[in-house]
Amino acid sequence: MHQLPDEIVRAHSEDGLLRLMAVRSTALVESAGRRHHTWPVATAALGRALTAALMLGELSLVGPARLTLRLIGDGPLGAVIADCDSQGRVRGYVSQPEVALPLASGGKLAVGAALGRGRLVVSRDLPDGQIYTSAVPLRSGEVGEDLAAYLDASDQIPSAVGLGVRLAKSGRVVGAGGWLVQILPGGERHLDLIERSAAELPPVSGLMAEGVATAEVLTRLAPSLRLVGLSSHAVSFRCTCSMAKARLAVAMLGERALEDRPTDQSTVETRCHFCNRRFLVPVESPSRPAGAARS
Numbered sequence: 418m419h420q421l422p423d424e425i426v427r428a429h430s431e432d433g434l435l436r437l438m439a440v441r442s443t444a445l446v447e448s449a450g451r452r453h454h455t456w457p458v459a460t461a462a463l464g465r466a467l468t469a470a471l472m473l474g475e476l477s478l479v480g481p482a483r484l485t486l487r488l489i490g491d492g493p494l495g496a497v498i499a500d501c502d503s504q505g506r507v508r509g510y511v512s513q514p515e516v517a518l519p520l521a522s523g524g525k526l527a528v529g530a531a532l533g534r535g536r537l538v539v540s541r542d543l544p545d546g547q548i549y550t551s552a553v554p555l556r557s558g559e560v561g562e563d564l565a566a567y568l569d570a571s572d573q574i575p576s577a578v579g580l581g582v583r584l585a586k587s588g589r590v591v592g593a594g595g596w597l598v599q600i601l602p603g604g605e606r607h608l609d610l611i612e613r614s615a616a617e618l619p620p621v622s623g624l625m626a627e628g629v630a631t632a633e634v635l636t637r638l639a640p641s642l643r644l645v646g647l648s649s650h651a652v653s654f655r656c657t658c659s660m661a662k663a664r665l666a667v668a669m670l671g672e673r674a675l676e677d678r679p680t681d682q683s684t685v686e687t688r689c690h691f692c693n694r695r696f697l698v699p700v701e702s703p704s705r706p707a708g709a710a711r712s
């Protein structure tokens with residue numbers, strides 16, 4: 418089946434009291450997993466985090482701002498980090514990509530157990546140089562619930578969230594995505610409708626795997642309402658690393674670290690945490706005054 422392009426779609430109810438968003442992230446989660454060689458539960462956790470960051474970014478970023486979402490748990494995955502800009506470009510990694518756990522109930526990947534107990538931390542890096550950080554304790558470690566708890570606490574806006582990643586037996590990502598509904602002040606009368614439709618909605622990973630249009634997810638979340646202001650844009654895995662940044666990082670290692678490398682080596686290998694790209698940075702041979710001896 419032809420795979421639909423990754424995108425984020427948003428709309429609101431005609432009365433302006435419901436804000437809805439849906440993301441298709443299948444290709445970018447597959448790309449993230451391939452870059453980092455993640456095992457299935459790590460692919461699922463990273464994919465949910467990347468999708469969650471994109472939705473938070475869409476809600477709150479304008480211009481050259483960035484948002485970083487960190488899931489920091491005491492489980493085997495360690496930390497899961499996702500970072501995005503206001504244009505839907507996201508990158509991320511998991512500190513322990515090779516984690517295997519028995520499946521959770523219903524045959525689902527045990528993301529909550531793999532993350533364990535901990536915190537969800539969100540930082541916004543604004544164009545004026547200010548960084549705003551807020552955090553909530555992880556509720557379940559399943560990411561969707563944790564993101565809803567974060568939005569309830571930080572923005573004081575009741576929110577419902579769905580996030581999911583479906584893998585084939587081979588480990589390939591066949592469906593990934595998310596949705597978000599927020600009930601703005603005065604919109605409490607929509608609460609029952611949203612609770613009902615969210616409960617009836619199949620897992621978003623399945624909808625994406627089946628090729629359901631991203632905008633269709635919004636319609637299914639608010640079936641009896643007229644949605645207006647529909648807009649969409651592409652989302653993708655994109656890193657900001659470069660050879661220039663890698664050179665700077667190596668320069669900051671200092672001469673002592675470089676001296677420890679074998680003398681026949683004229684390059685130092687460094688990897689970008691976020692995308693796992695490898696850089697071979699050329700270095701000068703360590704210069705020592707002739708005749709000087711090391712003690």
Ligand SMILES: [Zn+2]
Pocket residue numbers: 656657658689690691692693694
């Ligand atoms: Zn990178």
